[in-house]
Amino acid sequence: MPELPPRYNPLDVEEPLLAQWNDAGLFHAEPDPKRAPYTIVIPPPNITGILHMGHALNNTIQDILIRFKRMQGFNALWVPGTDHAGIATQNVVEKSLAKEGKRRQDLGREAFLQRVWQWREQYGSTIINQLKRLGASCDWQRTRFTMDDGLSQAVTEVFLRLYNAGLVYRGNYIINWCPRCQTALADEEAPRKETHGKLYHFRYPLSDTPDRSIVVATTRPETMLGDTAVAVHPKDPRYISLIGKTVRLPLVGRELPIIADEAVDPEFGTGAVKVTPAHDPVDFQLGKKHGLEFINVMTDDGRMTNVPQPYAGLDRFVCRKRVLEDLERQELLENTTEHLHNVGHCYRCDTVVEPRLSLQWFVRMKPLAEPAIQAVKDGTITFIPPRWTKVYLNWMENIQDWCISRQIWWGHRIPVWYCDACLKEAEAAPDPRRGIIVSTTAPERCPACGAAALRQDEDVLDTWFSSWLWPFSTLGWPNNTEELRYFYPTTTLVTAPEIIFFWVARMIMAGYVCLGKPPFTTVYIHGTVRDLTGRKMSKSLGNIIDPLEIIRQFGADALRYTLVTSTAVGTDVFISDEKFVVGRNFANKLWNAARFILQAAPEAAAGAPPAEQCSVFDRWILQELDTAIRDTTAALERCHFDEAASRAYEFLWHQFCDWYIEFVKPSIASTPSSQHVLKHVLEQALRLLHPVMPFISEALWQQLQPINSPRFLMVAPWPVPRGERHEEASRQVGWVIQVITAIRSVRAEFRVPAAARVDVTLSTQATPHAAAWQPLAEQLTRLAGVKTLHVGPATGSARGSVPILFDGGSGLIHLGDAIDIEQARQVKQRELAEELQPRLAAVEARLGNEAFTKSAPPEIVQQEREKQATLTQRIATLESYLHAL
């Protein structure tokens, strides 16, 4: 038995255990029809990612579940992997290129992609290694990457299937365009930020009577160059006479019709709105409805085009100034007001996005959403906490088509080839599919015309188009693998609320459309990690706490414990680095408890002896252990991880260490039963703790070397209650604890020196019979500093004594001249008047109320009667004491 140092150093323990677990193959799972599967797929972190607190929380929760289920005997598989993160990764590599003074265009597509792959080889596993350090018990042999061959095959397969089913189409649409990244962005990728802007009012002169005009307002003056109408509300009396007339667009000279549409809000601005169908989502709808011209006035990189000479080629913001100046000069700028509005920004580079007309690929979402809505409504898939159900359904029922093409290079290239000859013909006789070849492999010639001159679509797919297949593409789909058949559907998905729409909803849709089955049955949504002032952790705020630094300082167990106990189901997690001290201290406490036990009972085996050989304290702690097992298990089953961790903590620290170890300490050497029980209870409790604190629990458990157990706690069976009833032991030990606490309390209140012994008289109906009394009395003597103990009616003078009250009895602590009589009188009088008497009054009022005694459940009424009796007796005891003073 190696000597354990008095202070626990997690760094000595954690890394070697990772190697042991790995070498023993404990992370790996294989299909096994004899056992029930339990599967989790990791939310794949970006390959550009480094571990932050959000990951730490997310993966701790998953690891708790997977370790718990593994110990329960499930064939537990946790599939890890990473996401290629199209835009983010491309940005990183472009930045490193920029340091060499190059742009990706200088390299060309092939060479650039090679660079990205190189980058991925070098840095792409960083986060995986960090997850390992956290203790995540993933099946690392099954680590997947969204750009792996198999997963890429799944992507093209789905694209083809959806295209053939008419669910993928190509179309013109107003999309969010990032002029810097030069790519389309999904709505979710262009978060709106409240921005102080200006609202400019322009006069557009009427064509027939140029001295009259209509005033429109805009926040983006440069778009006026692409205006093709002015819209007003059909019932607006100010404009009703103008509907159908035309205005002449300043600076351009185009004639624009004045149209009427309900979508115009007469209350806002001037009630007249300029319509730019190619550069605004609302205007786009108006344009389609009213058959307006669509004029695209901007290039990919945000410069003006298709506009009169002085503006052509100008950057959009330069052009804005120029347009304003020119309108001002022509006295057409009516006025300018301050305006607070929401402007979309690129989620990657924060550039102001430009709504822009563009030819993109889309997925028709309504048909996909139907089974996914149904599954949540009928409970096939449940959210924890349940309130996310509403959020999910609300979004799904209003779902919009999904723009899946991205104008970047890093990602799954769209499996579409174009035959230009056929495309040309399609223009003459409109056919949306002519000239378009969708295929999982590169076609050699056009199936329609036989031409060999085909070109592949330049764009790649949205990153989420591979992530939404993750629960089954990682298991081998579209091949019908053994893994897929056995481990799918997965069980629990653990993720953050931000990606319910991005990812969770889409996975559910993909599960149904590809396999006809849900991808998982439970979705656990945890909170966001914030600092103590409630702000999200972010680099720009400088409030990041680095999980790896916490691991270095306090250990992975402390990190995990503190994270998990800081979050109730569904609430955000507020963290400061001092909080991790709690986890560290707990680990140290355990370490020392184990150290003590190993040294006090070196030879004993870790197994509980038969009840009849156990002392009253042994039986008591075994009973408490049973309760702790039940509570912890129930909490884990309900995904109440904080409760599970706190319950194990409470048991180990405040029941096992504070009381049981103290009770048995003096007699360990001569009491074999206690030696066994000490080891047994610790061993069992370490199992309860293992999912939350895998390292220290494993390390200590191995030191205990339980008999008839596997070598590793990680695969040891989850504890089950013994189910013995030790009610008498529970009652007696509960009584001793109460009396000890009461005596200590009086000692502290009356400042009895720690070393001083006191005489105590106890008067109790609950006096245990003689055989049981001896060990209990010894504890009173030792743990409460009692010198002599008399049992029987209170004797001696009330002077010099302080009464204590406990369930089923009372006592007197004789302190002699050491106490201040007046103080004692005041304390006890206050207790009587402010606590006991009001409580008795309340109880008696309740019992005097017929409505209560008749309609409350009998056990509640009974409880009240018992309370009444206890209080009456306590009051009598105190009164007689005060009287005797």
Next chain:
RNA sequence: GGGCGAUUAGCUCAGUCGGUUAGAGCGCAUGCCUCACAUGCAUGAGGUCAGAGGUUCGAGUCCUCUAUCGCCCACCA
């Protein structure tokens, strides 16, 4: 503008079916270096459960309103 949620000790949060004296951790106060642990031990102070009304024998818990604070969604140019 719509939807969701929160408000309990100085701080961060639990509180299951409405039922005993509303709990924990941290912090604070007091006393202890007691031979596992000072990253420890013991004891204690601290609460009108945001406010008002209602249902009930009984409300932190259920209902209504008010206040404050979050989050999500939305095309107000």
